Amino acid sequence: MREGTVLGVLGPNGAGKTTLVRCLSTLILPDAGTAVVAGYDVVRQPRQLRRTIGPTGQYASVDEKLSGRENLYMIGRLLDLSRTTARGRADELLERFSLTEAARKPVLQYSGGMRRRLDFAASMIGQPAVLYPDEPTTGLDPRTRNEVWAEVQRMVSEGVTVLLTTQYMEEAEQLASELTVIDRGRVVAGGKVDELKARVGGRTLEIRPTDPARLPEMARALSETGLDGVAGSQINDGMLFVPILADVQLTAVIGLLAGRGFDIAHIGTHLPSLDEVFLAITGEKTSEQADDVRDAARDDARTKEVAA
Numbered sequence: 001m002r003e004g005t006v007l008g009v010l011g012p013n014g015a016g017k018t019t020l021v022r023c024l025s026t027l028i029l030p031d032a033g034t035a036v037v038a039g040y041d042v043v044r045q046p047r048q049l050r051r052t053i054g055p056t057g058q059y060a061s062v063d064e065k066l067s068g069r070e071n072l073y074m075i076g077r078l079l080d081l082s083r084t085t086a087r088g089r090a091d092e093l094l095e096r097f098s099l100t101e102a103a104r105k106p107v108l109q110y111s112g113g114m115r116r117r118l119d120f121a122a123s124m125i126g127q128p129a130v131l132y133p134d135e136p137t138t139g140l141d142p143r144t145r146n147e148v149w150a151e152v153q154r155m156v157s158e159g160v161t162v163l164l165t166t167q168y169m170e171e172a173e174q175l176a177s178e179l180t181v182i183d184r185g186r187v188v189a190g191g192k193v194d195e196l197k198a199r200v201g202g203r204t205l206e207i208r209p210t211d212p213a214r215l216p217e218m219a220r221a222l223s224e225t226g227l228d229g230v231a232g233s234q235i236n237d238g239m240l241f242v243p244i245l246a247d248v249q250l251t252a253v254i255g256l257l258a259g260r261g262f263d264i265a266h267i268g269t270h271l272p273s274l275d276e277v278f279l280a281i282t283g284e285k286t287s288e289q290a291d292d293v294r295d296a297a298r299d300d301a302r303t304k305e306v307a308a
Contacts, residue, residue: 072118
């Protein structure tokens with residue numbers, strides 16, 4: 001990956017995302033192969049590598065009994081910073097991550113979002129060239145999640161290279177310059193977001209007629225014409241959504257509909273969503289999709305309970 005960019009690593013539960021980070025952090029040895037980070041071999045040069053990386057695990061890696069400042073100072077000292085430098089760096093990061101007011105409070109009293117920010121601060125103590133946020137926003141509320149995203153973007157703007165593991169497609173699309181999809185420990189796809197979407201294939205045609213009452217008629221017209229590359233359609237929120245192949249021209253669709261007497265207020269296309277790409281590549285639902293399924297099942301169960 002290129003310096004000063006974000007590489008998003010996607011994969012279902014158990015795909016090997018955290019194992020990858022642990023290998024690249026020198027916490028465990030790889031079974032085979034080689035990996036080089038910031039010019040250092042993870043197996044042959046672990047000591048040098050540890051000074052250039054900043055792992056941020058899924059769970060709080062700080063001591064709850066110590067204050068935020070004490071945690072950062074301790075980590076600085078473990079990285080061989082002088083006492084003065086460690087204190088100064090701790091205070092600088094506490095201010096940067098909006099934790100100055102809570103600096104002397106034990107971490108046990110911190111909220112989940114505060115702990116996550118402290119984790120990021122801890123990973124930045126040694127001014128790493130490469131940062132490893134491992135599913136950094138799992139369990140966070142939307143506001144805190146956006147704060148974490150903003151901090152990652154700020155780090156990248158300062159030249160830090162980020163290897164981000166996540167199950168959240170919105171997070172990957174928001175932060176990553178490029179994506180790698182892994183499944184069962186193997187890379188199954190990679191590239192820029194739009195490249196992955198194009199690789200899955202297909203587009204969706206969006207049509208909004210000036211008269212919404214004619215949507216069913218429009219859907220029938222498209223299906224009856226037998227236009228090559230046009231599949232079944234779906235009506236939703238006053239629009240007609242039609243899966244089409246890449247070589248279908250909008251002008252052909254517009255001409256066909258105009259010939260049938262339809263007035264069109266809007267027409268356009270979009271590539272598959274990243275959720276759809278993930279499902280097509282891995283055969284697994286994303287975290288957002290799985291949450292939707294669980295929520296629907298829970299709501300259905302509640303409805304049945306009330307009815308009973």
